[in-house]
Amino acid sequence: MSNPIIRRVELSIPGTMGFGNAYAIVNGERAALIDTGMASAQNVDALQTQLGKWGHTFGSLDKVVCTHFHPDHCGLSRQFQDAGTDVFLSSTDAAALEFWQQSASVDRRMATFYGEHPLPSNFSSSVLPSFSFLRSLQEEFHPCILGSDGSLVDLAGIPFEVIETPGHTDGHVCLLQREMNVLITGDHVLPNTIVNIAFGQQSRFDSALSQYMQSLRRLALLGPLDVYPGHGIPFKNLATRCLDLLQQHRQKVQQVLDALTLKPVGAFELSCLVFGEKRRPFSKWLNMAQTISCLEYLALQQQASCLQKGNMLYYMRVE
């Protein structure tokens, strides 16, 4: 290895004050990229300028690896593919991406949480514009498939180990470089925020939150690595942050459990009770998703039960 360098490129998230990170691994003449940011002219400009400083273009990279299929992590992938650079995603998230790319009718199903949860009548129409907006920030592309857990992926001549970390999405991965003491964490471990956890049909019987927490425990055992997160500034000591996040998620689960009674209640009603009723429709949607992930976790732990009335799901505390 000839002094490889990890460079952070800050990329904007349109419509918010937030930003996301792409990381370039620069090793002599070679370079690779982890995550691309959302599709916007501003982000194309930022990436072209930064890569240009290191003597690279979209087409000269070894490859791009995306930690997961969300638009703020792989939205610009198409531009790299069109320039001749392969973009890799885990097989699970490649399938999730294909589902998401199928058509806008997917948005309607997601807005109604697959029609399984009782919602206020105007809810889905109020949240749909947020999905269209997100859709506009991701150009359609067809990823190459990343190796599974434990396999090595070569990034500019440096071997990184793929660590599958399901939870935030079912196919989320982190990338480990032990000799450099580095873990690239995508959205699995962030410095300042607690991430949303996947929910839905796949995860109902195999709680995504439970998988997320297992992934955190596993990462905590890797020790005091330097963390390169998908949002925020890189920081030290992975294990401490993992334990901290575990504690915060346990608290959220406890809040949901405390609000449950023996009277069946829908997830939306419960999310307003626990997290307050948000003004922005997409914040309501995220809170609802968070509540469902806690309920699925509690059901798996046999502390809550889920019952179906008609086509709808309701939850109650287990006596």
Ligand SMILES: [Zn+2]
């Ligand atoms: Zn994400």
